[in-house]
Amino acid sequence: MTAGSAGPDALPAPTSAPRPRLVVGITGATGAAYGLQLLRRARALGAETHLILSPAGVLNAHHELGLNRDALEREADRSYAPGDVGACVASGSFSTAAMVVAPCSMRTLAAVAHGLSDNLMTRAADVTLKERRRLILMVRETPFNLAHLRNMTAVTEMGGIIFPPLPALYLKPASIDEMVAETVERVLDLCQLPGAKPQAWLGLKA
Template identity: 80%
Template sequence: MRQRLVVGITGATGAAYGLRLLQRARELGAETHLILTPAGVLNAHHELGLSRDALEREADAAYAPGDVGACVASGSFASTAMVVAPCSMKSLAAIAHGFGDNLLTRAADVTLKERRRLILMVRETPFNLAHLRNMTAVTEMGGIIFPPLPAFYHHPQSIAEMVNESAERVLELAGLVGATPKSWQGLR
């Protein structure tokens, strides 16, 4: 079976992560399914100059958040993993408390109940206690919290390099074959 990746893009800063995940997953031969929230569209337009249509063209399939009857809302839809990149604190809270009121939070809930990999690239700083408790709750349910913090040991020369490296790490963590994050080689 072809690998399938569900990608959610919410209204937190960092739309470049979601875009790069879609692009790279496609390069790796994975089938991509995008759920783009209204705030995610606003943020992608502000940060990247992209419209909803432009982002949706990066995926094999795209769904409106209100489409709770979409295939990704069911456990019978076998996906390799789901990544929310970026993940707003609102979406984190909804996922942490099982509040599946839209397709993104329902798909995340299904991912957890089916014991598949759910990776949330949470974007906020500093964290307050509610954020930390919600991250703990998702972790206790089997989800993975992955704030997109750049690594500097490979000496990135641009923002694009930092985004690419975070995307590669997430794709490897999601289980996509062929992801190539740079590994620490030790001090020389």
Template identity: 90%
Template structure:
């Protein structure tokens, strides 16, 4: 990207639970001035409809540009298309496995592969519990390749008052991890001394 250009953020939404993370990432990234590129898996569309009541058209309108997984000729499939980072939010175990093993079999996994090979930030918000050994090994492989495994665990020490607050704080942390200028997650200020001590 040329100096002064808007940072580009690629966001993938898969069929794992937690579609709100992907949608809020796009909304917040756009508020911060980023150019957003959305890749939607078919299962991601189904899950977003179930969890958020949003169909494909509504999801696609959230981003500057959107792509189907079969669109392997899209700009985000090439390392020459400079991006700041890619976040898969949420990331299914199937997508994690494909990325961990270099299976660029659709645009989602190809864009992730490109992000890794170009030494850019790849953040996978994995959603599954409990993890089996294959999940853990795949997360280790992605980490060894330079990716970041970022399960969307709530910062309960901040005492969030709603699910929306928990999602928003996690999104802010992810955007900071993606090095998007302007992201401002809350920082821990330490425990206050007890008045009874």
């Protein structure tokens, strides 16, 4: 055996850890900036992002951000249309760290709450719940009616997290971008994505 060669009992060379996978849904509710920032920040933190983009989500992103489908899909590692029910994220065998719907419409909330799985967005959410992974719905509506509240309760009882993107005004954000960024950082922290660092409240200063 030559010097430096590995013997039969040598340990395998260490391999780099796989990138955490994050599924991101963008629906037609107002707040497309949350989905966009989520994709960008998750990528910066080293996550592999899988985007499901609804037609209404594209319409709203164009209205609010001036972006079309191609522009949004370029922000993700992989993207899917809601009708692509044979995509990998439709199966629990495809391991993911979490799924976030940002923003989440009341229609998508209702479908998830009742287990409809009628498109890839709601199927992926259903898979996330059944596999006991973290599902976060950034619901966007006000005021809530009783159906909205009951659907949010149902998702919470199933283990999902309802996360309306309410700004942390006590941090005194100077712009809409700062408000969006801080909310997204909190969501990524809930996803347990390494490197996410939301600002911590340290108490009132004397």
